[in-house]
Amino acid sequence: MSVRYPRPLRPGDRIGVTSPSSGVPKELRERLEVAIRRVEARGYEVVLGSCMDGAGHVSAPAAERAREFMSMMTDPGIRAVVPPWGGETAIDLLPLLDWQRLRDAEPTWLVGYSDMSVLMTPMTLLTGIATVHGNNLMDTPYRAPEGLLSWLDIVSAPQGRPFTQIPPDRHRASGWDDYRLHPEASEFTLDTPGRWTRLDSGGGGVGDGGVGAEGLEVEGRLIGGCTEILCNLTGTGYLDTSAFARAEAPEGLLVYVEAVDGDAFAICRNLHGMRMAGFFDPANAVIVGRTSAPDGASLTQHEAVLDALGPLNVPIIADVECGHVPPYLPLVNGARARLVLTPTRSEITQTLD
Template sequence: MITYPILHKQDQISVTAVSSGVPPELHFLLKEAKEKLERDGYQVDIDDTAWTHKELQAAPASERAKALHVHLDKQPGVVIPPWGGHRLISMLEHIDFARIPHTWLLGYSDTSVLLLAVTLRTGIATAHGTNFVDLRGSTTDSTTAMWERVLMTPNGKTVSQRSSEHFQPEWQFDNPTPHIFHLTEPTEWKSIGGSSVQGRLLGGCIDVIHHLVGTPYGDVAAFQRDKLGGKSILWYFENCDMNTSDVWRSLQQMKLAGWFDHISGIMFGRSSANQAVEDLTIELVYEELASELQVPVLYDIDCGHMPPQVTLINGAFADVTVENGKGIIVQEFRE
């Protein structure tokens, strides 16, 4: 059974760095996001980890886990790390999963290691979507803004999201816009082997979550059996900086570990990585995967490091359709 937290306006938003903190020269990003969300009616609590960064982490693993538990014990509406990073996986062994309350965890990139582990271990839904620093600015684009509506969806209800009109090809921190992103390129969702797919969502940043294979935090078979009653999984992945050979090897590792047993399909976010190794293009990787697994593969969806992105709920039932380059994702918060 999957259980879903629920967010309310005026809830507290807790910000703790589960991976990388924010260096001093970028502290203004935290301050601007805090001011924006407080104007929107939330209470924002940012702890010390968010303001520190050394050796690719905000603090040692045990300290990051302790800080996370301090926030979770207060049961805020949502915990949102400032952003991702590199070294989150080291804190998993310091987390008491039995103590995790029904509180939303939201983020992407390295944060998705925590999100996936929590859902697999506890059955509590987690949210793959925006990071805290991307919620600053005087306005929010319509795709990113859906994070609130999704997290406010009651148990048993549905929420629908549509693909964006345009996406951001590169980051420009020194050239801010009212809605943060530079959405200049037309969005086009694509599909192989079918344009419609349904299943229970699981996923994250492929660079980091494939490292959960074979660990106590990546037991997909037990989750599917005990929490989903054997229902099909619809995987989604986004790629930060892996080339096509790296992506292919990671997918093969997941397949051999049984992560792709009884799946209904796979979705991939667009990526500025995906660099071809010789003549192995990312499209060929997707085509081989669709043929090998005999499931639809949808790609270039709004997910990951080329914003904006939809908010995908680990554990929720999703019905996804791609037609004429546009996509619709309907998520139902089924137990």
């Protein structure tokens, strides 16, 4: 198996929208329409699925969601599939999917984050098809800050040409735009300064936030996703990073994780379990997304990561824009990547080859 990249999207291509997890409530449908129009403005045709109901925690029964997902992912006329957002229990689709059929189909871009990690990360590990951990459809109307890209930029990028993203060093401290009141929202409120943080002792002292005078440069293939979602798959055949590394990245992986809202104690336990199950074994470094999840009474989120992942003895870079805190730095599962962190420079370069 080798990493396969869906061909770059061209104007006129079709993009499927379905909700493998949570659908869209009626009061947020206007935002959905705004997001669809933004995709159409890039020259694409949007195919809206029937699994979109937002009345409950899932958009439809599992069998229906699985059928629609399979249909879109194996339709040669649909070049990308993106959900409105994540949710809670897309994990119920995994045993219902025809993984051999997905392997045999022409590769289609799968985009998303949060609960979509439970589909995207296994998709890359089991089929070798690259997936995009980035903005969901409802985030698409936002303008990417200078230095960052949107998922639409990445799925249309030429294969084999490197692209570099540089963080804006500002983020949104808390809260989300109310789409009921502001369905047209298109500018992130980035009101808080913050840079990437090296947590391991290589930064100059464990947990001191330094990067070291010499800085850091590390490479590997990207794989990862949401901590609270992926921890439920570690130790199963759906999340065998070691087998993927042996086949595709003997030089090692850049493994990324991010926390949604679990407190520091929960995240610490999750990461310990993932480490003991071997998820991080092939990691040359661990990338940790910035989070607004709460600290514990005597344990911060940074300390939780160090407690669980410090024994790996690899660089740990935190506060990267690959989580639930805007803005968003999309990462391609399966892509070759180089991360650079110095006192004056933070960047990640990905190559789809």
